[in-house]
Each structure stands twice: as C-alpha cells, then as structure tokens.
Amino acid sequence: MEDDSKHEARKKLIDHICDMEWEMFDKVQNKGGRASCQNDAGFFKKMRECQFGDWNDEMLLSYSSDLMNARDEGRNLPMEKYAFMMEHTCPAEFAELKDSLPKIDEEKAALIREIVAAQVEWERDVDRQYPYVRGGGRPLTSDKDTPMTTSFETYLTGELKTYSTNTLLLYVEYVHKLKEAGVNLALLAAERTVRAYGYESLDDAEQKTRMKVERMAR
Numbered sequence: 001m002e003d004d005s006k007h008e009a010r011k012k013l014i015d016h017i018c019d020m021e022w023e024m025f026d027k028v029q030n031k032g033g034r035a036s037c038q039n040d041a042g043f044f045k046k047m048r049e050c051q052f053g054d055w056n057d058e059m060l061l062s063y064s065s066d067l068m069n070a071r072d073e074g075r076n077l078p079m080e081k082y083a084f085m086m087e088h089t090c091p092a093e094f095a096e097l098k099d100s101l102p103k104i105d106e107e108k109a110a111l112i113r114e115i116v117a118a119q120v121e122w123e124r125d126v127d128r129q130y131p132y133v134r135g136g137g138r139p140l141t142s143d144k145d146t147p148m149t150t151s152f153e154t155y156l157t158g159e160l161k162t163y164s165t166n167t168l169l170l171y172v173e174y175v176h177k178l179k180e181a182g183v184n185l186a187l188l189a190a191e192r193t194v195r196a197y198g199y200e201s202l203d204d205a206e207q208k209t210r211m212k213v214e215r216m217a218r
Contacts, residue, residue, distance in 0.1 A: 013060050014052050018045040020067040025078040050192040054185060056174055062167040069164075077162040085158035088145045104161055111168040112160045118175045120153055122186035129187075130202055132209040133194065 022041050037044060052060060070077050083101055086094040104112075120140060127134045139145075142153045160168065178185055191202050199205035 010057065010060070013057075013064060014049055015045075017052060017060065017064050017067060018048045020064075020071065021048055021078065024067075024071070024076045027076060028079045028082065046196050047193070050189055050196055053192045054188040056170075059167065059170045059174060062170055063163065066162070066164045066167055070162075080162045081158045083158075084161045085150055085154050087158075088142050088154045089150050090147050102161075108161070108165055108168060111165070111172050112157060115160060115168065115171050115175060116153060116157055118179065119156055119186060122184045123152055125184055126186045126190050130190070130206045132213060133190070133202060133205050135209075135213075 022044055025044060026038060026041075028035075028038065052063075055063075067077060080101055083094065083097045086097065123140055127137075127140065137152075138155065139149060139151045140153065142151050142157075144151050145154050160171075163171070175185070187202075194202050194205040197205070199208065
C-alpha cells in the first residue's frame with residue numbers, strides 16, 4: 001500500500017508540474033502567431049510526462065517550486081526558454097530580448113554546461129542505437145541551429161536556464177549517480193515516449209519504423 005500511495009503522490013506531482021507548464025505555454029506569444037502545438041494540451045502534457053517520469057522526487061519538488069515561484073512573480077518559464085534559445089537561432093532578435101531575461105551567473109552556467117554535455121552524449125548514444133526511431137527528430141548539436149531549426153543542445157540549454165540553482169544542483173547530482181550506475185537518462189525518456197505512442201518498447205518501435213521506411217522506399 002505504501003508503494004501505491006508513493007506512486008500516486010508522484011503521479012500527482014508530475015501532473016501538477018505539467019499543468020503549470022501548460023498554463024504558461026498556452027500564454028506564450030509567438031511572433032508568427034499561435035503555434036499549432038499550443039492547441040493540443042494532451043500531447044504537450046504527454047511529452048512532458050515522458051521527460052519528468054525518470055526524475056527523482058527531489059528534482060520534481062524543486063522544479064515544482066520553480067514553477068510556482070515564477071507564477072507568483074508573473075514570469076512565464078516556457079516563454080523565457082524560447083527566448084534563451086534564440087541566442088543561437090535568431091541572435092539579432094535575442095539581442096532585443098536579453099535585457100528582459102533573468103541573468104545567468106557563472107555557477108548556473110557551469111551547472112548547465114555539465115548537464116548539457118552529459119545529456120548530449122546520452123542522446124547521441126540513443127541516436128546510434130535507434131536510428132529509425134530518432135531519424136526525424138531535432139538535430140543534436142547547436143552547430144546545426146538555424147532560424148527554423150533548433151537543436152536538442154540549444155533547446156535543453158534554453159530550458160535549463162529557466163531552472164533555479166537548487167534544481168540544477170539536484171540535476172547534476174542525479175547525472176553523477178546515473179553515470180556511476182551506467183544508466184542513460186535519454187534512453188529511459190525515449191522508452192517512455194515510444195510507449196506513450198503505443199509501442200511495446202524502443203526495439204518494437206525501431207523495427208516497425210524501419211519496416212515503414214523500407215515500404216515507402218520501394
């Protein structure tokens with residue numbers, strides 16, 4: 001019973017995080033008008049649940065506090081994330097926005113660099129293992145950024161810049177533990193994602209995606 005209650009409490013916490021994120025994301029003002037993904041709350045929350053599903057409880061609680069604090073301060077974290085991403089994708093537009101964004105001190109910058117380096121390597125490993133599943137995703141590194149395309153590296157960096165120092169410290173600590181245990185966090189998230197799409201596993205998704213690609217190529 002205790003495990004069930006912990007599981008339910010954890011699920012409610014993740015749901016609460018996703019609800020707060022959606023509330024902010026729904027209000028993001030895009031230069032070209034409202035994005036299509038802003039009209040699909042179910043998809044948004046499902047994908048975010050896949051990201052948070054393998055975080056530890058301390059990280060979830062800290063990030064939940066980040067969101068609540070931001071809401072109380074009138075800040076919109078998804079908006080800030082997309083603005084930070086523009087430093088690489090649209091530098092001229094970022095220059096107009098940067099003074100309105102929170103300043104990133106060297107402690108946070110160092111933590112972000114460490115997390116991003118680990119996550120990029122984990123993502124690269126998943127890309128190698130599952131080329132068909134990952135074939136249509138974002139480019140991995142920021143050297144592939146364009147005004148129309150944002151890499152995983154730039155996307156993650158932008159998001160991490162919206163986290164508190166406490167959340168980043170917990171994230172780095174978690175990265176160290178996973179590395180010591182030989183666990184790939186990106187692989188766990190990818191497994192959750194394909195299951196959310198109805199596949200039995202990553203291997204199942206890879207096989208079926210490969211077969212679909214091969215049929216289309218005939």
